[in-house]
Structure formats: C-alpha cells, structure tokens
Amino acid sequence: MTAPAEAAPTRLRARLPYTLVLVLLGAAVLAAATAGIAAGSVALAAGDVWGIVLHRIVPGLIEPTWPVVRETIVMDVRVPRVLLCGVVGAGLSVCGMALQALVRNPLADPMLLGVSSGASIGAVLVLVLHISLFGAFSLPLAAFGGALAALTLVYFLARSGGRMTTVRLVLAGVATAEVLSAIASYLIITSSDPRKAESAMRWMLGGFGGTSWDLVGIPAAAVLLGTVALLGVSRPLNLLLAGEEAAASMGVNVHRFRAGLFVLVALVIGAIVAVSGSIGFVGLMMPHVVRLLVGADHRRALPAAALLGAAFLIAADLAARTMIAPEEIPIGILTALAxxxxxxxxxxRKAAR
Incomplete structure (x- = not known):
C-alpha cells in the first residue's frame, strides 16, 4: 500500500479511536435492525419493537401492552430476517477482506471462486426439478453442495505441479463461474413450470423473503467460526499484504496457508449463499471503507468489517422491501447498483497508481 493511502487512515484514526469506531458501527447495526424490524405492512414503533424483543428474551421484564399478533410478526417473521441479513452481510465483508489479502488484489470479491455460481446450480435444480428429499432444507443443502463442488473444481483447476498461483486461481474461478451460470440459466429457460423458473431466477438475484429461524443457525455458526479462525491468522494475513517474499521470510508457508484459507472462505460463502442467494459487491466495498476507518491490520479490521457489513445489508434489505412496496426488489440488484x-x-484508482 502506498504512503498516501496509509496517511489518510492514520489521520482518521487520530480523530476516531478504534473503540469509538466499533461503538459507532455497533450503534449503526442496532439502528438498522430496529428500522428493519419496525418497517413493513404493519408498521411498529421502535419502543414496541424493543419491548417485544426484550419480553421474549427475558419473560416478565416488560409487561405486554401489544396484541399477540404483533409479537408473532416481530419474533417469527421480521427478527429472523434481520438477523440473517446481518449474518450474511458480516460474512461477506469478512470473507472479502480475507480474499483481498490472500490474492493481494483490492478488486477481489467473495464471488471470485465461483462458489456463488455452484450454489446457484444446486438451488436451481431443487426449484426447477421439484426436489424435496430433505423437506424445507432441500434448497439450502443443494446450494451448499453445489458450492462445495464448485470449490473443489476451482481448486484442482488452479493447481499445477502441486502449487496454486493467484492468476490460475482467478482464471479458474471466473471460467467456472461463467460455465455454471450458463448451465443455471439454461435450466431456468427450459423449465416447464414458469412459477418455479421465476422463483429460481429471483433466488439467483439474492433475497431474504421467507426467512425463518430454521435458516439462521447454520450460516450464523459458519460466519462466527470463520471470523474467529480468520482473527486467529490475522498476523499471516498482515504479512501477505507486504508480499509473498516478506511473508515467507517470516516463516509463513504461503502456498499451504493460502490454500487452507481459500477452503475456509469458500465454505463460509457456501453456507451464506445457500440461504440468501447470490449477493455481490458487499465483500468488495466494505473492506475498503473499513480500512479507511481503522487501517489494514486484520486484528482491528475484521471485527469492524463484520459490523459494517451487517449494518449495510440490513439497510439494503430494508430498502429492497420498501422502495416499491408491496413488491420486493431482489437485494442483489441494489448491491450491484451500489x-x-x-x-x-x-x-x-488502481490504474492511476
């Protein structure tokens, strides 16, 4: 990173201490979540939202003054959706930051490995062919299986002579993604059920419609464990930013470390895409904003990226639900526009440098 790029974050950190940045980002998450839960066909006041949530978490703490149906709307419909938005936004941001360090390219995005396209194939097969072997979990499991299959294919295509370079990885990921996307589009076009085809197309554009508590647990666990694992290897990630030679001189087995983290990141992304569809650019944008706020040290940047990504995607989902209500815009369209x-x-900016 160039000296001018480092100077700006340094000046900003002097004005905004790291703890204050985390507090502000945490407040942004809470504000976005409150707005996301309150907005809808049945509008709720912020006080009612938190009263219902606290009443459910700590029974007896607050005396209910609201209709039972409102509590059902909040706890069974809106809270799971907002939580899943936050989990997906945090996961995409954290994985995007890790990928940009691993490939040493500020333009890298979590969809780089073709995992999203693999997940799309699995989900489209379930939707178009009416597969319901695992009931409500059929679509998430199929999407996750497709993501793992795409990861395996990209990994072996990128390896040559026992080694894997960044260029081969990017080329293999892009080529695999294009082929899998074409197959998914073909399955949709040739589907005999227009409604299922439309459902598959909307899933490929990303969205959180129909979210329930059953869909929150697995991606939440994957994102939490993945973030903890990335924090544990923040020092090697920092060394990679200085170059492969510098990292190797400090005892990092660059190729093995990179291969292991590619698998970790792809697994987290696979778990996310399985429940949210394909949502691009979140993992591209959030890491850059976070580096302006707290610098490039991954020990400080990863928690901030998780909070910022969660707040951003909750706000984006709120916009997707309300801009043309009662219709809903696929959230992938809004993130692509941004x-x-x-x-x-x-x-x-990179070309100018």
Missing part, C-alpha cells in the same frame, strides 16, 4: 460504480472507481 457496487458497480464503486468497482469502476477502484479500478480507475
């Missing part, structure tokens, strides 16, 4: 210009700006 991320596309950001990507072009980064590309021009």
């Amino acid at each position: 991320g596309g210009p950001f990507f072009l700006w980064l590309m021009r």
Whole structure:
C-alpha cells in the first residue's frame, strides 16, 4: 500500500479511536435492525419493537401492552430476517477482506471462486426439478453442495505441479463461474413450470423473503467460526499484504496457508449463499471503507468489517422491501447498483497508481 493511502487512515484514526469506531458501527447495526424490524405492512414503533424483543428474551421484564399478533410478526417473521441479513452481510465483508489479502488484489470479491455460481446450480435444480428429499432444507443443502463442488473444481483447476498461483486461481474461478451460470440459466429457460423458473431466477438475484429461524443457525455458526479462525491468522494475513517474499521470510508457508484459507472462505460463502442467494459487491466495498476507518491490520479490521457489513445489508434489505412496496426488489440488484460504480472507481484508482 502506498504512503498516501496509509496517511489518510492514520489521520482518521487520530480523530476516531478504534473503540469509538466499533461503538459507532455497533450503534449503526442496532439502528438498522430496529428500522428493519419496525418497517413493513404493519408498521411498529421502535419502543414496541424493543419491548417485544426484550419480553421474549427475558419473560416478565416488560409487561405486554401489544396484541399477540404483533409479537408473532416481530419474533417469527421480521427478527429472523434481520438477523440473517446481518449474518450474511458480516460474512461477506469478512470473507472479502480475507480474499483481498490472500490474492493481494483490492478488486477481489467473495464471488471470485465461483462458489456463488455452484450454489446457484444446486438451488436451481431443487426449484426447477421439484426436489424435496430433505423437506424445507432441500434448497439450502443443494446450494451448499453445489458450492462445495464448485470449490473443489476451482481448486484442482488452479493447481499445477502441486502449487496454486493467484492468476490460475482467478482464471479458474471466473471460467467456472461463467460455465455454471450458463448451465443455471439454461435450466431456468427450459423449465416447464414458469412459477418455479421465476422463483429460481429471483433466488439467483439474492433475497431474504421467507426467512425463518430454521435458516439462521447454520450460516450464523459458519460466519462466527470463520471470523474467529480468520482473527486467529490475522498476523499471516498482515504479512501477505507486504508480499509473498516478506511473508515467507517470516516463516509463513504461503502456498499451504493460502490454500487452507481459500477452503475456509469458500465454505463460509457456501453456507451464506445457500440461504440468501447470490449477493455481490458487499465483500468488495466494505473492506475498503473499513480500512479507511481503522487501517489494514486484520486484528482491528475484521471485527469492524463484520459490523459494517451487517449494518449495510440490513439497510439494503430494508430498502429492497420498501422502495416499491408491496413488491420486493431482489437485494442483489441494489448491491450491484451500489457496487458497480464503486468497482469502476477502484479500478480507475488502481490504474492511476
């Protein structure tokens, strides 16, 4: 990273201490979550939202003054959706930051490995072919299986002579993603059920409609464990930012370390995409914003990225639900509209350097 790029975060950190940044980001998550739970066809006041939530968490703490149906709406419909939004946003942001360090490319995105396209194949097969072997879990399990299959394919395509380079990995990921996306599109176009085809297409664009508590646990556990694991290897990640030679001189087995983390990141992304569909650019944008706030040290940046990503995706989902209510915009469209210009700006900025 160049000296000018380091100077800006240094000045910003002097104005905003790290603890204050985390507090502000945490407050942003709570504010976005409150708005996300309160908004809908049945609007709720913020006080009622927190009263219902606290009453359910600690029975007897607050005396209910609201209809039972409102408590059902909050706890069984809106809270799971908001929680899943936060989990997915945090996971995509953390994985994006790790990938950008692993490939030493600020334009890297969690969808780089073709995992999203693999998950799409699994989900489209379930939706188009009416597969219900595992009941309500059929779609998430199929998407997760497709993600793992895509990861395995990309990993072996990228390896040559027992080693894996960044260039081969990127090329293998892009090629695999294009082929799998074409197959998914073909399955949708040739489907005999227009409603199922439309459902599959909306899933590929990303969204959180129909979220229930059953879908929150697995991605939440994957994101939590993945983030903890990445925090545990933050020092090697920091060394990779200085270059492979510098990392190797400090005792890091670069190729083995990179291969292991690619598997970890892809597994986390697979668990996320299985329940949310394909949501791009979150993992591209959030790491850059976080580095401006707290610097490039992954011990400080990863927690901040998780909080910022959670707040951003909860807010994006709120916009997707309310902009053309009662219709809902696939959230992947909104993140692409925000991320596309950001990507072009980064590309021009990198070319200028």
